[in-house]
Amino acid sequence: MELTERKKKVLRSVVDLYIRTAEPVGSKAITELPDMKYSSATIRNEMAELTTMGYLEQPHTSAGRIPSAAGYRLYVDELMLDYRLSMDETKSISSAIEEKMQRVDKMMEKVAKLVSQATDLPAISVASRHGNAAVKRFDLIQAGENSVILVVMLSNDEVVNKLIKLPVNVSEADIKILSALLNATMAEIPLEEYTPELLDRVMRSAGAAAALVPVIVDFTTETLRRQGTANMAVAGQMRLLGQPEYRDVDKAQRLLTSLDEEALSNLPAVMQNANGTKVLVGPENVASELKDTSVVMTKFDIGDGMQGMIGVVGPTRMDYAKVTARLSCFAESLSKMFAKPEQQQLPAPDKEA
Amino acid sequence: MELTERKKKVLRSVVDLYIRTAEPVGSKAITELPDMKYSSATIRNEMAELTTMGYLEQPHTSAGRIPSAAGYRLYVDELMLDYRLSMDETKSISSAIEEKMQRVDKMMEKVAKLVSQATDLPAISVASRHGNAAVKRFDLIQAGENSVILVVMLSNDEVVNKLIKLPVNVSEADIKILSALLNATMAEIPLEEYTPELLDRVMRSAGAAAALVPVIVDFTTETLRRQGTANMAVAGQMRLLGQPEYRDVDKAQRLLTSLDEEALSNLPAVMQNANGTKVLVGPENVASELKDTSVVMTKFDIGDGMQGMIGVVGPTRMDYAKVTARLSCFAESLSKMFAKPEQQQLPAPDKEA
DNA sequence: CTTTAGCACTCGTTTCACCTGAGTGCTAAG
DNA sequence: CTTAGCACTCAGGTGAAACGAGTGCTAAAG
Numbered sequence: 001m002e003l004t005e006r007k008k009k010v011l012r013s014v015v016d017l018y019i020r021t022a023e024p025v026g027s028k029a030i031t032e033l034p035d036m037k038y039s040s041a042t043i044r045n046e047m048a049e050l051t052t053m054g055y056l057e058q059p060h061t062s063a064g065r066i067p068s069a070a071g072y073r074l075y076v077d078e079l080m081l082d083y084r085l086s087m088d089e090t091k092s093i094s095s096a097i098e099e100k101m102q103r104v105d106k107m108m109e110k111v112a113k114l115v116s117q118a119t120d121l122p123a124i125s126v127a128s129r130h131g132n133a134a135v136k137r138f139d140l141i142q143a144g145e146n147s148v149i150l151v152v153m154l155s156n157d158e159v160v161n162k163l164i165k166l167p168v169n170v171s172e173a174d175i176k177i178l179s180a181l182l183n184a185t186m187a188e189i190p191l192e193e194y195t196p197e198l199l200d201r202v203m204r205s206a207g208a209a210a211a212l213v214p215v216i217v218d219f220t221t222e223t224l225r226r227q228g229t230a231n232m233a234v235a236g237q238m239r240l241l242g243q244p245e246y247r248d249v250d251k252a253q254r255l256l257t258s259l260d261e262e263a264l265s266n267l268p269a270v271m272q273n274a275n276g277t278k279v280l281v282g283p284e285n286v287a288s289e290l291k292d293t294s295v296v297m298t299k300f301d302i303g304d305g306m307q308g309m310i311g312v313v314g315p316t317r318m319d320y321a322k323v324t325a326r327l328s329c330f331a332e333s334l335s336k337m338f339a340k341p342e343q344q345q346l347p348a349p350d351k352e353a
Numbered sequence: 354m355e356l357t358e359r360k361k362k363v364l365r366s367v368v369d370l371y372i373r374t375a376e377p378v379g380s381k382a383i384t385e386l387p388d389m390k391y392s393s394a395t396i397r398n399e400m401a402e403l404t405t406m407g408y409l410e411q412p413h414t415s416a417g418r419i420p421s422a423a424g425y426r427l428y429v430d431e432l433m434l435d436y437r438l439s440m441d442e443t444k445s446i447s448s449a450i451e452e453k454m455q456r457v458d459k460m461m462e463k464v465a466k467l468v469s470q471a472t473d474l475p476a477i478s479v480a481s482r483h484g485n486a487a488v489k490r491f492d493l494i495q496a497g498e499n500s501v502i503l504v505v506m507l508s509n510d511e512v513v514n515k516l517i518k519l520p521v522n523v524s525e526a527d528i529k530i531l532s533a534l535l536n537a538t539m540a541e542i543p544l545e546e547y548t549p550e551l552l553d554r555v556m557r558s559a560g561a562a563a564a565l566v567p568v569i570v571d572f573t574t575e576t577l578r579r580q581g582t583a584n585m586a587v588a589g590q591m592r593l594l595g596q597p598e599y600r601d602v603d604k605a606q607r608l609l610t611s612l613d614e615e616a617l618s619n620l621p622a623v624m625q626n627a628n629g630t631k632v633l634v635g636p637e638n639v640a641s642e643l644k645d646t647s648v649v650m651t652k653f654d655i656g657d658g659m660q661g662m663i664g665v666v667g668p669t670r671m672d673y674a675k676v677t678a679r680l681s682c683f684a685e686s687l688s689k690m691f692a693k694p695e696q697q698q699l700p701a702p703d704k705e706a
Numbered sequence: 707c708t709t710t711a712g713c714a715c716t717c718g719t720t721t722c723a724c725c726t727g728a729g730t731g732c733t734a735a736g
Numbered sequence: 737c738t739t740a741g742c743a744c745t746c747a748g749g750t751g752a753a754a755c756g757a758g759t760g761c762t763a764a765a766g
Contacts, residue, residue: 024757024758026757026758026759027758027759028757028758038709038710039709039710039711040710040758041709041710041711041712041760042708042709042710044758044759044760045709045760047759048759048760058759059718060716060717060718061715061716061717061718061758061759061760062715062716062717062718062756062757062758062759063717063718063757063758063759064757064758064759136496136497137496137497139494139496139502141492141494141504143489143490143492143506144489144490147510149492149504149506149512151494151502151504151514153496153502153516157500157516158516159496159502159514159515159516160514161504161512161513161514162512163506163510163511163512237590237591238590238591238605238606238609238610238613241602241605241606241609242606246602247602249594249599249600249602249605252591252594252602253591253594253595256591256594257591260591377729379728379729379730380729380730381728381729391738391739392738392739392740393729393739394731394738394739394740394741395737395738395739397729397730397731398731398738400730401730401731411730412747413745413746413747414729414730414731414744414745414746415727415728415729415730415744415745415746415747416728416729416730416746416747417728417729417730
């Protein structure tokens with residue numbers, strides 16, 4: 001059977017309407033659309049054929065039609081009209097990002113929150129590093145009586161620190177020596193090369209400050225290990241409850257609890273090769289919890305060997321056009337933000353004293 | 354009217370049962386309890402009196418009774434039998450805490466998650482500092498080409514850092530000078546004394562490294578300001594959906610969205626003077642969103658001028674005995690953890706990019 | 707050959723009356 | 737003071753009937 005232009009138009013209308021109303025769409029509703037110059041009977045015939053073609057479904061004989069998974073697929077791939085963000089929307093998204101990004105360690109959380117807010121759906125945001133992190137340099141600062149601050153700068157220019165309190169006093173000179181030793185032996189090498197032998201050697205060469213070594217090594221190892229793992233945040237879960245398909249509390253709860261968990265951790269994998277924005281409709285999802293849920297995701301660049309992803313989860317009946325548009329806008333703003341590293345550091349033409 | 358022992362016993366039974374079943378409790382159900390040697394008629398009389406005394410309510414004439422707010426109040430204050438945590442429970446709580454507390458900057462989140470898990474209710478966890486924070490010392494580390502790492506140690510021994518990239522090169526000597534200058538002028542004073550005049554003076558004395566000053570000041574100011582504000586986390590919101598009183602999605606959503614927000618930010622205030630565990634029953638809550646919700650909270654000590662609070666939110670019909678027991682156990686474990694003078698636990702590593 | 711008006715039919719939803727049963731308050735006897 | 741008994745109340749469940757949105761099919765019109 002042929003998928004004529006008119007069929008496409010009807011299908012698009014059905015999906016659009018269903019997205020708006022969350023209720024089966026009847027032939028009459030379609031005819032009332034502007035630009036639909038056919039009678040309900042004609043539409044009915046078209047809808048019947050779209051049904052046999054598998055793009056629409058009928059919950060029961062005397063109800064309207066709803067899009068099938070295949071219908072949604074076709075819709076997002078070919079039919080849906082681009083949603084044009086208004087200037088206002090674009091502005092408010094990018095300014096929201098700029099504004100909220102002071103603290104990078106809570107960044108993913110903030111991003112997720114913002115995305116969720118903009119789409120009115122639960123959102124996830126993931127930052128993962130590819131490539132191996134290493135320590136670029138160690139610094140030790142004597143900080144009062146018997147405290148030392150360890151400052152570790154990583155290969156991606158991230159800096160972490162730890163205050164170490166000592167049981168005994170260590171002289172400034174000892175610390176200088178240890179610092180040099182650390183930089184000579186443990187910097188610029190990947191985590192795998194932190195072998196017991198190496199550590200043993202460092203320990204023995206450390207002299208007076210040897211007590212510090214285990215703490216330093218532990219902290220460094222832990223930090224590097226953490227660098228490898230993805231950093232993910234979920235926000236706005238309860239927005240799901242606003243969706244009529246989740247009036248059923250049990251259903252909502254099932255999905256919501258799985259949103260917290262690992263179910264999502266393989267989503268980034270899907271994005272690995274794909275570019276731009278990707279839409280997973282219902283059953284296309286691998287995770288069984290998401291079987292009747294759609295996911296829209298976009299990648300963005302962070303640089304420094306990191307890659308980010310933002311996405312939202314919602315009912316298969318979601319406003320794909322709007323959501324993809326908003327996500328893309330976010331991704332763009334984020335990429336832009338990370339592309340200009342200077343901006344962030346340089347003196348902002350001061351706000352207040 | 355006298356509140357006899359028997360009345361108390363009946364009231365306790367009603368609350369206990371209602372907590373278990375979430376349904377109005379009838380006189381017959383009470384008589385079926387072991388240890389209740391009266392007929393249903395007697396119980397009915399007692400219940401009638403408890404109703405006129407305001408401890409019980411009747412949803413409608415032909416239904417059983419449910420506890421009123423006053424009833425709950427009396428229950429938690431006098432009637433409820435202590436819930437004894439099994440050894441297993443205690444152990445699993447404290448070991449969960451020990452295990453999860455490596456990263457202190459995400460601590461509140463983890464605590465909230467653990468508490469929520471243990472009580473099967475949404476949980477909040479807040480850490481707030483009282484007393485004014487100040488900078489104990491500044492350090493600047495030259496880190497390669499034109500980067501400088503700023504390390505700031507606060508009066509409570511927390512250490513934060515920031516990588517600053519410069520447009521121009523600054524010599525090691527300049528940095529030394531600036532560092533000394535900062536320590537001389539801006540350390541050991543509260544945030545309020547960061548007046549425009551002071552900053553102006555620093556700026557002028559800074560010489561070659563003057564470009565750095567605004568960045569440093571901004572960062573420091575922001576950090577100190579953040580020290581003053583409470584740090585709060587919410588977890589397990591969706592557990593609320595498991596409670597029968599929130600089968601109504603709208604109701605659930607209303608509460609859940611308010612859980613995210615500031616509604617809770619005045620909860621810590623309630624704890625300010627109180628000690629031990631505090632229970633707020635329904636209308637006793639100030640925030641209107643929580644009017645038919647109960648909150649159970651406990652303080653714990655962090656030391657270093659910080660104070661923590663954990664709490665859960667749930668339907669007025671919640672298992673107060675169990676919840677308070679669990680919360681207390683948590684609080685104790687946490688206090689113990691922070692009291693430990695071991696160096697591993699003390700410092701608060703903070704990471705910034 | 708396509709479109710449309712008309713019509714009988716389907717089937718989920720709503721409405722309403724009725725019944726049921728848990729629970730009550732009261733009274734009178736133990 | 738306690739309890740058995742009884743009439744009464746009322747939320748919730750059940751089922752029949754009416755409703756109406758939407759369909760598929762047919763036959764006439766374009």
